[in-house]
Amino acid sequence: MSDDHAATIAAVLAGDRRGIARAITRVENDPVAAAAIIGGVHARSGGALLVGVTGSPGVGKSSLVDRMTAAWRTRGRQVAVLAVDPSSPFTGGAVLGDRVRMQNHAGDAGVFVRSMATRGELGGLSRATGDAALVLDAAGFEVVVIETVGVGQAEVEISRAADVTVVVTMPGTGDGVQAIKAGVMEIADLFVVNKADLAGAGRAATEIEAALSLAELPPESWRPPVLQTTATRYEGVADVLDTIDRFRDHGGTDAVGRRRARIAARLRQLVADRAVRRVTTSGRFAQAVERVLDRSVDLYTAGDELLENGPGESGPSVA
């Protein structure tokens, strides 16, 4: 390991903000650096509660997370926020976004905010987010919020990365039903109807509850509560925090099962990434693509041929 990584690791473990920021930049940009940094901090991780917050654009997730952060601070907890936008390949707005998000917590060493933007690689963002969350965990943050925009596969991934997943919606847009359509029903441990001062909040909550009541659950299992908040006025925010704690207490062995599933998913991804890197750097990859393109071989046969020879002649170490 380079001395530089060692210094970064020491800074993370000391809770140094600039060291944490540097560590996250490195794990975000470079899987090799990520391996070194995660290797150095993992033993100190595991204490944080990872809270996933997801929902469609415009429902007020950022405001809700901001007020939840403030409420956790009044309870003495240190809070880090990772704001993830899986669908946007833009990174330019991220730094500005972080500043806006931080302005309510300026000068508070107990709050850390960071935007994560995709680099276009499928799976790369979830790897980087998982590693960044682990860095923040090891740095001593008791709550790490992973906030994502949208509904889809990315959110299912996030629900795997979090100990508890909060799905946020708002009244009046048919979003209650939409949440069900989009399959987020299955990943929510807790629903929040935000902007509850708007007309139709009660109906939105009732719709979600009605959909939930159709699910057949064992008697002892957790039933996702449907809360209402007006985050901009702090209304209902304390209740969200209490419900998250209640979920954590309820979790018991199930929480370990989730972490086990999360680790298994990350390990599978890691194995996949490395196998792909070996094969694509082998030179024969481009040839295989051309042969499939001109239809002299089918995809599966080409894949088999790459794998048969691939791992044997790995060439220079690809870490």
Next chain:
Amino acid sequence: MSDDHAATIAAVLAGDRRGIARAITRVENDPVAAAAIIGGVHARSGGALLVGVTGSPGVGKSSLVDRMTAAWRTRGRQVAVLAVDPSSPFTGGAVLGDRVRMQNHAGDAGVFVRSMATRGELGGLSRATGDAALVLDAAGFEVVVIETVGVGQAEVEISRAADVTVVVTMPGTGDGVQAIKAGVMEIADLFVVNKADLAGAGRAATEIEAALSLAELPPESWRPPVLQTTATRYEGVADVLDTIDRFRDHGGTDAVGRRRARIAARLRQLVADRAVRRVTTSGRFAQAVERVLDRSVDLYTAGDELLENGPGESGPSVA
């Protein structure tokens, strides 16, 4: 290869509907069967135009695709539709959905409709969809529509799978801006503002055009047109088809580049899937998960250890 796969392959190449349906069920459920079937049909594929259609729930994608299908039929083209819902793990509704979708084309052998639902495996759906599209291509359908719900990583994958990607939106929901926020701007070859009989259609189109005008494109490159349709009344649908043809004609060498990128992406996925299957069936995988869980080893080191021994002791063939 089993005789049964051989019979299925022959049926696909003969354009037999039941054979096609059976082939898709097999490639959907079983990567091993997929390898056999794709191996048998790939040489006859490559003639179809793959059209991706994506957009948020409720914008009228299904109606638009239905009317586009009808319009292609009047132009004498055979059309297959794969309706993909990446976010829903439910499969129960799929068959019913296919029946509803087919009712306007009942008895028309030139139309084939099929729903694809995720089996929960990340990447599995895009593999199955790509294989199903190839089966339909080899069966002689000249247009294969891949319709997906939502915005996010899944749609980026679909844009890779398609020769041309149509992003559908509607007026009045701020969805024009939302489309931009969600990063679908980059994947669209063509925007459609559907439900153009509603107020605000012109404004939605203008918003998208304004956002597009910010992109710096080389002078000769394709600028995604923004069309308006009222699909339920067939208004604007012919224009969508004409624009798709125009895009295909414009494509030239770029179209080959897209197919090359698509093959490379599929090959990477294939290599990843097989490497993961080898490792996870090796027995040491569960041990590695436990060691990461109790923090005696970090993720990256565990992944390295799995890969070092994994491919050598593959045990029973995992195809």
